[in-house]
Amino acid sequence: MARKLSASQMSLPMASAKPPRQMTVTDQPLGRPLTAADVLTAREVAALLHVPRSTVEDWARRGVIPSRKVGRRRLYLRPSIETLLLEELP
Numbered sequence: 001m002a003r004k005l006s007a008s009q010m011s012l013p014m015a016s017a018k019p020p021r022q023m024t025v026t027d028q029p030l031g032r033p034l035t036a037a038d039v040l041t042a043r044e045v046a047a048l049l050h051v052p053r054s055t056v057e058d059w060a061r062r063g064v065i066p067s068r069k070v071g072r073r074r075l076y077l078r079p080s081i082e083t084l085l086l087e088e089l090p
Contacts, residue, residue, distance in 0.1 A: 040076040048081065 046053040060067040
């Protein structure tokens with residue numbers, strides 16, 4: 001027999017009343033709106049780095065390279081990847 005839940009047990013946590021902050025032009029890494037050329041796929045990053053696409057996807061999941069999940073897709077910003085390549089290693 002199924003156990004009945006009280007009203008307090010069935011309620012969901014209240015969502016934050018504060019709306020998500022919109023990105024402004026100055027928040028963007030380039031200081032200007034992104035263009036299609038600034039956004040890369042895993043395949044494009046793999047070609048840039050000369051590694052397999054699966055390696056790029058693994059690095060992104062582990063946080064080795066910066067990426068952004070948009071739905072089911074993972075996108076990469078060209079300036080972030082270029083900065084990562086130009087950084088000096090400790």
